[in-house]
Amino acid sequence: MDDHAARLTVDLAALQANWLTLDRLSGAAETGAVVKADGYGLGIETAVPALAKAGCRTFFVAHLSEAIRARAVAPDVAVYVLNGFADGRMADYLAHRLRPVLGSAREIAAWRSRPAGAEPAALHVDTAMNRLGLRLEEALALAGTTPLADLGIGLTMTHFASAEEPEAADTLAQIARFGALQAVIQATDSPNRAIGASLCNSSGHFIPGVPFFQLTRPGYALYGGNPTPGMRNPMKPVIRLEAPVVQLLHVPAGEAVGYNARWVARRDSRIATVSCGYADGFPRNAGNGPDHPGGSAIVAGRECGFAGNVSMDLITIDVTDVPERDLRPGDFVTLIGDALDIDRVGRSGRTIGYEILTNLGKRYRRVALGG
Ligand SMILES: *Cc1c(COP(=O)(O)O)cnc(C)c1O
DSSP, X not given: OOSOOOEEEEEHHHHHHHXXXXXXXXXXXXXXXXXXXXXXXXXXXXXXXXXXXXXXXXXXXXXXXXXXXXXXXOTTSEEEETTOOOTTOXXXXXXXXXXXXXXXXXXXXXXXXXXXXXXXXXXXXXXXXXXXXXXXXXXXXXXXXXXXXXXXEEEEEOOOSSTTSTTOHHHXXXXXXXXXXXXXXXXXXXXXXXXXXXXXXXXXXXXXXXXXXXXXXXXXXXXXXXXXXXXXXXXXXXXXXXXXXXXXXXXXXXXXXSGGGOEEOSSSXXXXXXXXXXXGTOOGGGOOBTTBOOOEEEETTEEEEBOSOOOSSOEEEXXXXXXXXXXXXXOEEEEEBTTBOHHHHHHHTTSOHHHHHHTOOSSSEEEEEOO
8 A cells, every 4th residue: 555545447358348248249230339427437548449449439428528538549430429419519529520419409400500521410319218319209200301311310319218127118118119210210211321220228238139220339238237137247347446454443342433423333343444435436325324234345355344434535344254364454455346346336335336437536546457
């Protein structure tokens, strides 16, 4: 331990293997990669080159600023901006060869002023969520009267509301609605200007019989999240978070540990205080208290529960069951990794693994493996 920083190891070979797994599943369709939210916390500059090297040709980000960063490290790929066509920023889309994902009549109208040679945009169609995109009826009306290619659109996409529940009626209804739109587009746009379609996020890849169309958009599964909750995770873990022990102390039975005395030693205990906290994006809700078992760490090969609240910069862990000789100040404990996968850490922090990833802290010493 030199500067107290926890160590975040990003296994780029696992990231690449996960992309290849999804690419095999999607068959003849192209497999893209969603790298919004700074590559789900891994860093755009870390994730994008590794995925491009694995063979990914199409990337999705949320913000224009993220797209510009992705372009800077991947000159030859397609980059879509999911959150739409930012007002007055045409010059940026053109200069960086970016593709807006148009989601409203207003954005479609604005994209009409594009110069010749602009990259093709995508059209987002909302088939369930009432969040982003044209309503299905609007999209059907548009596609029934105007060839989308004339509007500078080369791809249509929709997003599943609950793809991780493959049998959900909503999921099947979304597939049917999106299919109906494709039939209308095919009738209006001449076949030699075929418009691509994209439906599946990570979990979508695992829906039995799902149509993949021309392009998929996985995010979470690339980074090791389980796209099939409740079943064995088919993806490889990508991140590992280890924090150094800064202090080891004895706490007599009956004494409390941490803010608000939420954990009280039931026996004479040994507590390890490690250098990582909610300021690093580790969920404060992973604290252990009377109403919630909270999180745990792997300490010298043994799983040990947290003791009390997660602090801003520190977590206290009950290491009473770890032999004293096996743990010294400066040793690292595992907060994410092995049995503590991101889905489980999400649950123990009363959130989801996605949020564990996107909150990964700025103070971590980041180490990339492979790639
Ligand atoms: C975030 C996002 C994805 C990726 O979803 P995952 O569940 O992370 O695979 C795909 N499409 C859209 C529109 C998104 O916003």
